[in-house]
Amino acid sequence: MRDTIIMPAKKKRTEAVLLSFKIVLDTKGVLWTEVGGLPEYEVRECFKNKEDTYLIEKLIKEGRIKLDKINKYLENELTAITYVN
DSSP, X not given: OOOOOOOOSSSOOSOOOOEEEEEEEOTXXXXXXXXXXXXXXXXXXXXXXXHHHHHHHHHHHHXXXXXXXXXXXXXXXXXXXXXXX
């Protein structure tokens, strides 16, 4: 899955979502989870300071590992509940 980040050309951003996790219930009653955020390969394009870049890359990488585990766990739970019902 590749996330796309669209930033306005003229408005300066004061914050950015580096990593996110969502549990979503849509209008059709479908429940799903999602891990998203800034792709690691784009960090160097957004942050020029080497120390900041290293820290942010590390946070995204480690955070994504943990969130992927939570995401997989919840997907398995939803699948199990669906089959029981």
